[in-house]
Each structure stands twice: as structure tokens, then as C-alpha cells.
Amino acid sequence: MDHLVLTVIARDQPGLVERLAQCVADHGGNWLESRMSRMSGQFAGILRVAVPDESRAELMGALQALGAQGIRVLFEDGGGEPAGSWTPILLDLVGNDRPGIIRDITRLLAEQGVNLESLVTEVVPAPMSGESLFHAEALLAAPQGMALETLQGSLETLADELMVELNLRAEQ
Incomplete structure (x- = not known):
């Protein structure tokens, strides 16, 4: 499993999170954690998903395709925790x-x-x-x-x- 950190922003609308969740699920991904909020008519969030290595590229393509619906998604590889206590x-x-x-x-x-x-x-x-x-x-x-x-x-x-x-x- 590979971990991706996604940043999402879109004009607030009903069903937005459901579309993201469905996209993740359709590619065998697991929604692990998120922080999301509506502010000034915009919806923004950051989330971490686990996705099988073989589905990673397809998931990223599907998430980018949400841009046609006004949902912008940026990706980063999940990193480890900072060193030290x-x-x-x-x-x-x-x-x-x-x-x-x-x-x-x-x-x-x-x-x-x-x-x-x-x-x-x-x-x-x-x-x-x-x-x-x-x-x-x-x-x-x-x-x-x-x-x-x-x-x-x-x-x-x-x-x-x-x-x-x-x-x-x-x-x-």
C-alpha cells in the first residue's frame, strides 16, 4: 500500500466529499484521515489515503479528472513522521x-x-x-x-x- 496526501479545493456544493470518497473507493483506496472545512463559499481539505501500488496512477488520474467538475486536487507522497521525540x-x-x-x-x-x-x-x-x-x-x-x-x-x-x-x- 502506498500513502498519498491530497489537498482539495472547490466551490462548496452538496455531494463533494462523496465524489472524492467514491473515487478513492473505486480504486481500492482507503480514506485514513482528513481535515476539511467550508470557508467563504469554498470547501477545502487535506486527506491521507492508502492505495494499492498498482492502482495509484489510475486513482491520481481519476482525481485529476474531477477538475472538470470544479474540484481541484493536488497530490504528495505520504512521508514519515519527523525524527526525534x-x-x-x-x-x-x-x-x-x-x-x-x-x-x-x-x-x-x-x-x-x-x-x-x-x-x-x-x-x-x-x-x-x-x-x-x-x-x-x-x-x-x-x-x-x-x-x-x-x-x-x-x-x-x-x-x-x-x-x-x-x-x-x-x-x-
């Missing part, structure tokens, strides 16, 4: 919305050697004032041996500058 950490951030929050947080994380495993963000109205609040939830992979307190201290200094509330906790 990692500690999973959950990050939760809330603050007044402004440009650059994610840029500044991810720069600090990269400088500390912390990998961003997943990230979900949204801008929502504040309960009382109606001002725009930025909310981010992330799963981080910190190098084994990095103390949570060390990362917390670095991020808290930046959080004060950005005027956001930031919480870190080890994933159970």
Missing part, C-alpha cells in the same frame, strides 16, 4: 483581532524548535462590546525535554506585547 502541548489564545498575531506567535515557536501540528483560528464578536476577538487553538510538538514553563515564559512575554491571553497545557 516530541511532547504534545495544547495552546489556546484569545485577544482583540489585529494583523500579525499568527506571524508573531509562529515565529517565536519556530525559534524555539516547536512544530505546529494543527491550527484552528476564528474571529468572533466579543460578548459585550461586539469588537472582533481573535481565537486560536493549536496542537504543538515541543522538542522532548523542553520544559513547559520555558515555552510558557517565552510566549507570555510575546502575549503581553500582543495584548492576548495565552494558555498552554500538556496534552493528556
Whole structure:
């Protein structure tokens, strides 16, 4: 079995995921994991499928043919996991919305050697004032041996500058 990572984008429409799933199944593939969402009328997702080696080229051709229906699919070979041991950490951030929050947080994380495993963000109205609040939830992979307190201290200094509330906790 070969693993493919697919990136999908299309105008949102009923049956879109079913067409992808049917295409994978028609070629003996197995849908392993995915993250998908609708945003501003577009549907985007990333998924990992296992496909028999002998069906790989046919599956890729069939997925590319979905372009005629407005479904764009990009492919990459599935890779292994990064080397080394990692500690999973959950990050939760809330603050007044402004440009650059994610840029500044991810720069600090990269400088500390912390990998961003997943990230979900949204801008929502504040309960009382109606001002725009930025909310981010992330799963981080910190190098084994990095103390949570060390990362917390670095991020808290930046959080004060950005005027956001930031919480870190080890994933159970």
C-alpha cells in the first residue's frame, strides 16, 4: 500500500466529499484521515489515503479528472513522521483581532524548535462590546525535554506585547 496526501479545493456544493470518497473507493483506496472545512463559499481539505501500488496512477488520474467538475486536487507522497521525540502541548489564545498575531506567535515557536501540528483560528464578536476577538487553538510538538514553563515564559512575554491571553497545557 502506498500513502498519498491530497489537498482539495472547490466551490462548496452538496455531494463533494462523496465524489472524492467514491473515487478513492473505486480504486481500492482507503480514506485514513482528513481535515476539511467550508470557508467563504469554498470547501477545502487535506486527506491521507492508502492505495494499492498498482492502482495509484489510475486513482491520481481519476482525481485529476474531477477538475472538470470544479474540484481541484493536488497530490504528495505520504512521508514519515519527523525524527526525534516530541511532547504534545495544547495552546489556546484569545485577544482583540489585529494583523500579525499568527506571524508573531509562529515565529517565536519556530525559534524555539516547536512544530505546529494543527491550527484552528476564528474571529468572533466579543460578548459585550461586539469588537472582533481573535481565537486560536493549536496542537504543538515541543522538542522532548523542553520544559513547559520555558515555552510558557517565552510566549507570555510575546502575549503581553500582543495584548492576548495565552494558555498552554500538556496534552493528556
